[in-house]
Structure formats: C-alpha cells, structure tokens
Amino acid sequence: xxxxxxxxxxxARWLVVxxxxxxxxLFFLMPFVIIVKISLSDTAISMPPYTPVFQGFSTLRxxxxxxxxxxxxxxxxxxxxxxxxxxxxxVAVVSTxxxxxxxxxxxxxxxxxxxxIRPTLVMLVILPFWTSFLIxxxxxxxxxxxxxxxxxxxxxxxxxxxxEQVQIFxxxxxxxxxxxxxxxxxxxxxxxxxxEKLDGTLLEAANDLGCPPWKAFWKITFPLSLPGVIAGxxxxxxxxxxxxxxxxxxxxAQTLMIGKTLWTEFFGNRDWPLASAVxxxxxxxxxxxxxxxxxQQRKAEGGKA
Amino acid sequence: xxxxxFDATVLTIGFAFLYIPILILVIYSFNASKLVTVWGGxxxxxxxxxxxxxxxxxxAWVTIRVAVLSASIGTVLGTLAALALVRFxxxxxxxxxxxxxxxxxxxPEVITGLSLLLLFVAVGVDRGFxxxxxxxxxxxxxxxxxxxxxxxxxxxxxLEEAALDLGCPPVKTFFAxxxxxxxxxxxxxxxxxxxxxxxxxxxASFTTGPGATTLPIKIYSQVRLGVTPEINAACTLLIGIVTxxxxxxxxxxKRREYQRQRxxxxxxxxx
Numbered sequence: 001x002x003x004x005x006x007x008x009x010x011x012a013r014w015l016v017v018x019x020x021x022x023x024x025x026l027f028f029l030m031p032f033v034i035i036v037k038i039s040l041s042d043t044a045i046s047m048p049p050y051t052p053v054f055q056g057f058s059t060l061r062x063x064x065x066x067x068x069x070x071x072x073x074x075x076x077x078x079x080x081x082x083x084x085x086x087x088x089x090x091v092a093v094v095s096t097x098x099x100x101x102x103x104x105x106x107x108x109x110x111x112x113x114x115x116x117i118r119p120t121l122v123m124l125v126i127l128p129f130w131t132s133f134l135i136x137x138x139x140x141x142x143x144x145x146x147x148x149x150x151x152x153x154x155x156x157x158x159x160x161x162x163x164e165q166v167q168i169f170x171x172x173x174x175x176x177x178x179x180x181x182x183x184x185x186x187x188x189x190x191x192x193x194x195x196e197k198l199d200g201t202l203l204e205a206a207n208d209l210g211c212p213p214w215k216a217f218w219k220i221t222f223p224l225s226l227p228g229v230i231a232g233x234x235x236x237x238x239x240x241x242x243x244x245x246x247x248x249x250x251x252x253a254q255t256l257m258i259g260k261t262l263w264t265e266f267f268g269n270r271d272w273p274l275a276s277a278v279x280x281x282x283x284x285x286x287x288x289x290x291x292x293x294x295x296q297q298r299k300a301e302g303g304k305a
Numbered sequence: 306x307x308x309x310x311f312d313a314t315v316l317t318i319g320f321a322f323l324y325i326p327i328l329i330l331v332i333y334s335f336n337a338s339k340l341v342t343v344w345g346g347x348x349x350x351x352x353x354x355x356x357x358x359x360x361x362x363x364x365a366w367v368t369i370r371v372a373v374l375s376a377s378i379g380t381v382l383g384t385l386a387a388l389a390l391v392r393f394x395x396x397x398x399x400x401x402x403x404x405x406x407x408x409x410x411x412x413p414e415v416i417t418g419l420s421l422l423l424l425f426v427a428v429g430v431d432r433g434f435x436x437x438x439x440x441x442x443x444x445x446x447x448x449x450x451x452x453x454x455x456x457x458x459x460x461x462x463x464l465e466e467a468a469l470d471l472g473c474p475p476v477k478t479f480f481a482x483x484x485x486x487x488x489x490x491x492x493x494x495x496x497x498x499x500x501x502x503x504x505x506x507x508x509a510s511f512t513t514g515p516g517a518t519t520l521p522i523k524i525y526s527q528v529r530l531g532v533t534p535e536i537n538a539a540c541t542l543l544i545g546i547v548t549x550x551x552x553x554x555x556x557x558x559k560r561r562e563y564q565r566q567r568x569x570x571x572x573x574x575x576x
Binding site: 012013015016017019020021023024025027028029030031032034035038102105106109110112113121123124125127128130131132133134135136138139140141142143149181184185234235238239241242243244245249259262263266267272275276279282283286290293294297298 | 311312313315316319320322323324326327329330333382383385386388389392393396397402403404405406407408409410411412413414415416417419420421423424427439440442443446450475476500503504506507510511521524525528529536540543544547548551555
C-alpha cells in the first residue's frame with residue numbers, strides 16, 4: 001500500500017478518490033439532506049407541491065423558527081402509518097426467516113457438492129437475478145390467479161374439484177411467495193460463500209469422535225456460517241421492509257406495507273412533504289440493520305485484504 | 306456424510322422453484338390463445354404485435370440507451386471507487402466514503418428514488434432522460450465498486466511493482482497492467498450495472514419525466530391492468546437480451562482469464 005502511495009503523483013491519485021466521492025455526495029448524500037428539509041415543510045398546491053422551508057442560506061434562527069413538524073405529528077396521529085411500519089417490519093422478519101429456511105439447505109447442499117459442479121450451481125443461482133424483478137413477480141400472477149396455472153395443475157391432478165380455485169392471489173401468502181422467490185439468490189449467495197470456506201476436517205474430527213451429524217451441524221457448521229447468515233439476512237431484510245413492487249402486484253387490500261404507502265402518498269395524493277416524512281422515518285427504522293450490514297461488509301473487506 | 310441423494314433432491318427442488326415461473330412465462334409468450342391458461346398452439350403473433358406497438362418499442366429504446374449510458378458512467382466511477390477503497394488508506398472521512406458505497410446496495414428503492422427526485426426539483430432540473438441516467442449511475446456504480454473491489458483485494462501486485470520499479474509512470478502502469486488484469490471484473494460490473502438499470506422500475510418512476518418512459522414503467526402500467534401475452538413477449542425479449550449478454554460476457558471473461566493466466570505464466574517464466 002505504502003509503495004503505491006509513495007509513487008503515485010498527487011493529482012491522479014487525488015482524482016481517483018475525488019470523482020466518485022463528489023458524485024456520491026452530490027447524488028446520494030445531498031438528496032437525504034433535502035428529503036429531511038422537505039419533510040419539515042408544508043404541503044402546497046403548486047409545482048413543486050410544497051412550500052420551501054428556506055431559500056438559499058438564510059440565518060439559522062430564521063430556519064429553525066420556520067421548521068414544521070406537522071407531517072411527523074400527522075404520522076403519529078394516524079394509526080394507518082404506524083400500522084404500516086409495523087406490518088412492513090413483520091413481513092420483513094417473517095420473509096427473512098422463510099428465506100433462511102429455504103436458502104440454508106440450498107447453500108449447504110451447494111457447498112457440499114463436487115468441486116467441479118460448484119461454479120455451475122453458483123451460476124444457476126445468479127442467473128435468475130439477471131432477469132428483471134418486475135418480470136419475475138409478474139410471472140407469479142399467471143400462476144397464482146384463481147383461474148391461473150396452479151388451479152389448473154391441482155384440478156388436473158384431481159386434488160381440486162372443477163369448481164374449486166386457488167385463493168392465493170392478492171393475499172399475504174402471495175406476497176410471501178413473491179418475496180421469497182425474488183430475494184432467494186441474495187440469501188443463498190452469502191450463505192454459500194460462508195459455508196464453502198468451512199474447514200471439512202472439523203466435521204470429520206467430530207464424526208470420528210462420535211458426534212452425530214445433526215449435533216455436528218449445530219456445534220460446528222451453523223456457528224461458523226453465522227457471518228453469512230447475518231450478511232444474507234441484512235441484504236434481504238432492509239430492502240424487503242421498503243418493498244413496493246411485490247406487495248403492490250401480488251398483495252391484496254389487507255396488505256399494508258410502508259413502501260406502498262409512500263408510493264401512494266407521492267403519486268396518488270401528491271403529498272410530497274408527507275411522503276418525505278414517511279421516508280425519513282423508514283430510514284430511521286432501518287439505521288440499525290444498515291449499520292450492521294456496513295460493519296459486516298467492512299469486516300469482509302478487511303478479512304480478505 | 307449423508308448420501309448425495311438428499312442433496313440432489315434439495316437442489317432440484319430449489320432450482321425448480323427458481324426457474325419454473327420464468328420458463329412458464331417464456332412458453333406462454335408463444336401461445337396462440339389470448340387466454341394465459343389455455344394453450345392454443347405455437348404462435349409468434351404476440352411478438353409481431355409487440356413489434357408494431359410503437360409506445361412499447363419507444364420505451365424499449367429509451368431503456369436500452371439509459372442502461373448503456375448509466376452502466377458505462379457507473380463502471381468508470383465504480384472502478385475508481387474500488388481503487389480508492391482498496392489502494393488508498395488515507396481517504397478523508399473514509400467511513401463516510403465506504404458507507405456511501407455500501408448503503409445504496411440495501412437502501413429501499415422508494416427512498417433513493419424519492420430523495421433523488423427532490424434533489425432534481427430543488428435544483429430546478431427538468432426531469433427526463435438524463436435524470437434517470439444520473440439516478441441509475443448513482444446506484445449501479447456501487448455494485449460495480451463491490452465487484453471490482455473483490456477482484457482488487459486478491460490481486461497479485463508483483464507485476465505492477467515491477468513496472469513501477471522499471472520507471473513506468475503510475476498512470477501508465479494502471480492502463481498497461483492493472484486495468485487489463487482487472488478487466489474481467491470490470492466487464493462483469495458493467496453487465497451487472499446494465500441489467501440493474503434495465504430492470505429498475507421504482508427509481509426510474511420517481512426520476513423520469515415526460516418523453517422518457519422506460520420499459521419497466523410501461524410494463525408495470527400494463528401489468529396492473531392484467532396479464533397479456535404481449536407483455537409475456539416483451540418480458541421474454543428482455544430475458545433473451547440479458548441471457549445473450551451474460552453468455553457473451555462469460556465467454557469473454559473465460560477467454561480473458563485464460564489469456565491472463567498464459568501472460569502471467571509467460572511473465573513468471575521470463576523472469
């Protein structure tokens with residue numbers, strides 16, 4: 001490291017850091033400052049549909065006197081919003097557990113497979129990820145609809161009578177199916193990379209000493225795969241909490257999720273300040289999981305270097 | 306160890322779950338019947354109909370241009386960011402920098418989309434083609450940074466050091482040695498950025514303006530009205546483009562990898 005720093009000329013070196021840095025400050029950090037600012041302003045029927053809190057850089061006192069927490073008060077007064085946050089978190093927790101339940105056996109079997117076919121298996125997990133999210137969710141509509149392919153399959157197997165139909169589409173179950181389906185690659189890959197590194201001799205030793213396989217799994221495999229479990233869970237949990245497409249397309253009237261609420265406030269009711277307040281609170285709710293994720297990533301980075 | 310029978314079953318079920326919905330979608334795009342659940346024989350009529358649907362084709366063209374541009378800018382920025390993260394220890398506020406690289410990976414899209422839109426409105430930019438490009442560049446560059454970074458940390462620096470010792474200027478060393486060696490990761494990063502941009506609905510919906518409707522936005526508005534074979538055809542086309550791209554990229558990467566190994570071998574034997 002020190003050698004490159006010593007030999008790199010200042011200018012090129014400076015640009016390598018500065019260009020992405022400035023871009024991210026402008027287009028990632030700045031928008032968050034603005035979203036906080038607008039969440040504190042009033043709704044106005046104009047374009048843009050809000051009254052700016054301050055224009056330019058007026059004095060700080062002026063700014064603070066104009067701050068307006070009405071949007072946040074409104075969010076706490078209307079139980080719809082707190083319910084939407086809670087139900088989003090519930091959906092995210094349940095989905096993450098389901099994903100672990102489905103993803104862990106897959107990752108474990110992949111890690112136990114022959115060395116030769118492992119790259120192919122990894123490729124097979126990654127490929128669906130290259131297919132549009134929207135398309136994959138859309139594919140499930142055709143399957144889960146009452147007159148869809150699942151009904152057809154069950155009827156042709158005589159498990160369902162000719163008049164019976166599957167009542168999954170536009171329910172919470174459909175949302176869970178859609179989420180598990182869409183996020184499975186994100187869960188399997190971190191789990192696999194943790195399980196693949198596992199030292200096989202540990203399991204052999206346990207086996208030689210008479211430890212039954214299931215006990216060896218709980219005592220050795222699972223604890224050692226925990227970094228993968230945490231990484232995979234965070235990668236899934238955080239975006240699922242703010243998920244919009246899946247609850248919107250597969251969910252029904254009773255599906256309450258905050259991403260959908262935000263979308264409706266913004267595109268339906270055109271209430272930009274309220275939508276901003278919804279986003280700011282969602283961000284606050286997600287700060288802890290995001291910090292865990294970041295630390296995990298930094299650790300992985302440090303471990304490899 | 307348990308017999309491989311159990312493992313094979315688990316994997317088969319898992320992959321069936323991942324692939325059957327997509328397969329069904331592709332198969333039914335060739336269905337002659339308009340009803341999604343009735344098979345009316347093989348037909349390509351929906352592809353013809355889609356081809357003549359000007360709004361759909363316009364959206365496809367916009368989407369591809371956005372994806373190529375944002376993936377290319379994002380790859381340059383992401384590669385620089387990866388270099389900065391791995392090679393430079395003394396970055397001002399390093400924590401902030403790495404946080405800004407990792408956070409967009411998991412940030413719910415509704416937040417990223419809304420906040421970017423508010424930025425564009427605040428500075429008074431007309432929303433449209435370029436605002437979508439900027440938005441997509443911002444989140445795709447982080448994926449590229451992660452992909453390139455993972456290549457850089459396992460990178461053998463002896464060739465680079467040799468070039469520097471022999472008096473090659475650092476910038477030239479980068480283009481002559483480092484870049485060719487990390488090229489597979491850069492290409493993979495570009496591909497990933499391209500597909501992420503191609504797929505994005507939520508961020509594009511927030512940051513787009515009149516005249517810049519992307520294909521996912523178009524598909525989404527039609528999907529809400531119900532499943533149609535024409536949308537199946539459009540989806541299959543998208544899947545086809547991406548699949549061909551992935552195959553080309555993986556073949557190219559394999560060839561480069563082979564070439565790299567040969568070059569490295571030659572270099573070490575020559576030394």
